[in-house]
Amino acid sequence: MTPVETLWVYLAERPLLWLTVTLVAYWIADRIAARFGYAPLANPVVMATALVVLCLQATGTGFATYFEGAQFVHFLLGPATVALAVPFVENFHHVRRAIVPLLVALVAGSVTAVATALALGYALGLPRDILVTLAPKSVTTPIAMGIASQLGGIPSLAAVLVISTGVVGAIVLTPLMGLMKVRDERAQGLSAGVAAHGIGTARAFQLSPLAGTFAGLGMGLNGFLTALLVPLLVLLLGQ
Amino acid sequence: MINALVVLLGCQLLGEVAVRLLDVPVPGPVVGAALLAAALSVRGIPSFLTPVAHGILRNLSLLFVPAAVGVVQYGPLIVEHGVSLAIILVVSTTVAMAVTALVFRMVANRVSGRSE
Incomplete structure (x- = not known):
C-alpha cells in the first residue's frame, strides 16, 4: 500500500474523520442557509445530509462506519431536548x-x-x-x-x-x-x-x-x- | 460549561430512569426536559446554563444530520411506495400545520376578546 492508502485506511476506520465531516458539512450548509437569509428551501439538514452522503458514496463508506463517528453528534439530541426547558x-x-x-x-x-x-x-x-x-x-x-x-x-x-x-x-x-x-x-x-x-x-x-x-x-x-x-x-x- | 453539561445530562439520566421504572411510551429526554423546567421555574435559571442551552438549540439542525444520513440507506423502502408516500407526507403535514395555526389564532382571539 502507498502511504496515502495506509493513511486512508487508518482514518476511514476512526470516529474522528466522520465526526469532522459531519460538522464541516453542517457548517457549510449553515453558511449557505445564512447566505440565502434562511429561506425555506435552503434547509441546513437537507444540505448537510446531501454533502455527507456524497462523501460516503465517493469513498465507498458504509453507514455503520459513518455512524461510529456521527454517533457523538446524534447523542446530543438527548441533552438538546432537555435544553428546551431553558x-x-x-x-x-x-x-x-x-x-x-x-x-x-x-x-x-x-x-x-x-x-x-x-x-x-x-x-x-x-x-x-x-x-x-x-x-x-x-x-x-x-x-x-x-x-x-x-x-x-x-x-x-x-x-x-x-x-x-x-x-x-x-x-x-x-x-x-x-x-x-x-x-x-x-x-x-x-x-x-x-x-x-x-x-x-x-x-x-x-x-x-x-x-x-x-x-x-x-x-x-x-x-x-x-x-x-x-x-x-x-x-x-x-x- | 461543565456544570451546564452536568445539569443537562443529569436531567436526561433522571428522565431515562423514570421512563424505564414507570414503563411509559415517552422518550427519557422529554421527561428530563419536564423535570428541568419544573426545577428552573422554582429556583430560577442559573447564568451558566443559558448560553449552553441556547448554543445547542441554535444548532439543533446539526443533530438531525446523522439520522437523516441513515434515512438515505432506506431509500428502496421509500421508492417502493414512493409517490403515494410523498403525496401523503406533503398533504398531511401541510394540513396539520395549517389546522394547528388557524385553531390557535381562532381560540386566542376568542379568549382575549372575552377578557377585554
Missing part, C-alpha cells in the same frame, strides 16, 4: 397566557396529522403495515418507532417517514404561514412542533426563540398525545 422557562409568561389556545390547537393539529395520514393512505390503497407506520409520522423518531412496532408496522420505515415529515414541515412552514397571513410567532412555532417534531422545532428556532419555545412544547406534548391517539384511530379504521 427557553420554555424564559418564555413561561407567554406560555401561561396562551395555554388555552395552545392546548386546543395541539389536539386539533395532532388529530389532523394522524387522521389525514391514515385517510389518505387508506384512499391510496396502502397495505396495513405501511398505514400504521405512517400514522405517527409527526412525532419524534423514538416514539414513532415504538408506536409502529407496537401496531405491527415497520420501525425502520417509521424513522424514514418521520425524518421526511420533519423536512417537509420545515420547508413548508414559512410559505404556508405567509399564505394564511399567520404572523403570530406562537402559532407558527406550535404548528412546526406539532406537525414536524424536532426538525420543525429547529426551523422555528431559526425564526425566533419564542417560536422555538412553542415548537418544543408542541413537539413534547404531541409525543404523549399521538401515542394515545394512533392505536385508537387505527381501531376506528376497522382494520
